[in-house]
Amino acid sequence: MSPRPSLASRLAAAAGTAPAPPPVSQEPPAAIADKAPSPIAKARQGKTMIAGYFSQDMARAIKMLAVERGVTVQALIGEGLDAVLRQHQRHPFGER
Incomplete structure (x- = not known):
């Protein structure tokens, strides 16, 4: 079973033109991952x-x-979890 053709290739075929190949990165995937750390609040x-x-x-x-x-x-x-911790004689964290 072959993968479904991309929308770009289907549109290019309908227009009678050859689709442009996807851009190829010259860097290995690990190097790319090192550049863009996921943003965390x-x-x-x-x-x-x-x-x-x-x-x-x-x-x-x-x-x-x-x-x-x-x-x-x-x-x-957080308030509810603190109440559960107190109910079970555990130290509440007071995180909000």
Whole structure:
């Protein structure tokens, strides 16, 4: 099975012209990766994401509470995780 033709090659065939070949880099992929580090927001450096899937009703309720209190959803999640840690006699981190 051959790969699907690119849109550029299909348009060129319809126009009756040969498609231009894709640009070829002279540098090995590792050198390219070294040049462009992925940008990470300062607030996220040294941190990791904790996520979960919840119902739409739960998401809506949390977002509304965040707006009512004038805080972010992340702050509410941090508050909730701190409460769970305290409940299990663990030191809360107070991250918001």
